[in-house]
Amino acid sequence: MHLAVLIYGFTAILGDLIQLPATVLVWWRVLITSISLLFLIRFGRDLMEIPRKRVLQYMGIGIVIGLHWITFFGSIKYANASVAMVCFATTAFCTSILEPLITKKNFERIELLAGVMVIPGIALVVQSVPQGMQFGVLLGLLSAMLAALFAIFNKQLINDADPKSITFLELASSCLFISFLLPLFFYYNPESAFWPSSMDWVYLMILALVCTTFAFILNLKALTHLTAFTTNLIANLEVVYAIILAIVLLQDNKELSLSFYIGVAIILASVFGHPLLQRQLERTTV
Numbered sequence: 203m204h205l206a207v208l209i210y211g212f213t214a215i216l217g218d219l220i221q222l223p224a225t226v227l228v229w230w231r232v233l234i235t236s237i238s239l240l241f242l243i244r245f246g247r248d249l250m251e252i253p254r255k256r257v258l259q260y261m262g263i264g265i266v267i268g269l270h271w272i273t274f275f276g277s278i279k280y281a282n283a284s285v286a287m288v289c290f291a292t293t294a295f296c297t298s299i300l301e302p303l304i305t306k307k308n309f310e311r312i313e314l315l316a317g318v319m320v321i322p323g324i325a326l327v328v329q330s331v332p333q334g335m336q337f338g339v340l341l342g343l344l345s346a347m348l349a350a351l352f353a354i355f356n357k358q359l360i361n362d363a364d365p366k367s368i369t370f371l372e373l374a375s376s377c378l379f380i381s382f383l384l385p386l387f388f389y390y391n392p393e394s395a396f397w398p399s400s401m402d403w404v405y406l407m408i409l410a411l412v413c414t415t416f417a418f419i420l421n422l423k424a425l426t427h428l429t430a431f432t433t434n435l436i437a438n439l440e441v442v443y444a445i446i447l448a449i450v451l452l453q454d455n456k457e458l459s460l461s462f463y464i465g466v467a468i469i470l471a472s473v474f475g476h477p478l479l480q481r482q483l484e485r486t487t488v
Contacts, residue, residue: 203424204439209417209441214283215451216409217275220402223394224275225380225387226296227406228268230398232377234410242419248367256362257371264375270348272380272452281338282457283448284466287328289342291441293468295320296350302429304354312479319472326465331458369418386460438473 218255220227228374243249249257298313328339360368388394398406448454455463 203421206417206420206424207440208443209301209391209413209420210440211287211447213413214278214287214444215447216405216413217278217286218283218448218452220398220405220409221395222398223387223391224272224279224404225383226394226396227376228271229377229380229384230309230406231271231410231414232268232373232380234406235372235414236286236370238411238415239366239373242366242415243364243370245380248364249371252363252367252371256359259355259359260363260371261346261375263359264372265379266348266352266355267372268354268376268379269325273345273348277338277342277345279338280341280456281335284445284454284458284462285327285331285335285338285447286342286345287444288350288462288466289339289346291438291473292320292324292343292346293349294473295354295355297349300347300350301354304351305358311346315478316472316475319475320469323465323468323472326461326468330461330465335457344468438470441470441473 217227219223222230252260272355274286274290278288291397295317298310298317323341329335330341356368370393384396388396445454
């Protein structure tokens with residue numbers, strides 16, 4: 203699980219290194235990943251067992267995933283990898299607000315408390331980043347909201363089909379959706395690159411095959427041996443790993459102030475504190 207999360211952490215680094223616009227980058231990523239997943243679902247034979255209604259629902263979730271990745275990589279392009287990952291860490295906060303509204307369940311006090319704890323950290327991050335990165339912060343926060351929506355919808359349907367088939371349907375529909383967006387994108391951005399350079403191909407293959415397909419398989423295997431508490435705690439380390447990698451490999455710390463990292467610390471304290479408080483509450487109620 204740690205290896206899978208560390209690999210996921212490289213996603214932001216590769217997004218910074220690939221010299222393609224975010225929309226084009228995500229299109230190549232989902233295309234390559236979808237093709238690789240065909241080998242895991244027996245070239246579509248596993249899909250025949252899924253009801254048509256569920257197929258359409260998974261494809262709808264795939265559109266949300268596509269928009270999430272476009273805004274996430276857009277955040278990297280307009281700001282940097284560290285900013286994008288810190289904004290991504292607010293996904294739990296977005297989930298605590300959106301899930302009760304969507305599923306009609308009661309608001310959880312611990313989740314709301316953790317969400318409130320995030321707000322000062324977000325404020326510090328927003329105030330401390332250079333003016334030219336502000337739009338990247340907004341894209342990052344939108345990306346976190348879309349990630350929360352994806353997680354909520356997926357949670358409701360994840361047990362209705364094989365995870366590999368679900369992932370293929372979601373990523374393939376994401377690819378189809380972005381394919382319709384590309385003509386509009388290039389109409390307004392005619393000078394943007396579409397075809398990857400030689401190094402971009404290398405990074406894209408690593409992003410699609412290692413950071414997506416391989417990490418997904420590792421994650422599935424790890425889930426069979428870990429509790430939900432341990433899984434959530436380790437998954438939160440993705441932000442930590444990514445920020446450390448961004449400092450070491452991209453020198454993001456040269457662009458950001460001490461206030462930014464104080465904000466990061468507050469957000470991470472909330473992110474890690476939530477599962478710990480939840481577990482303590484479960485122990486006291488048993």
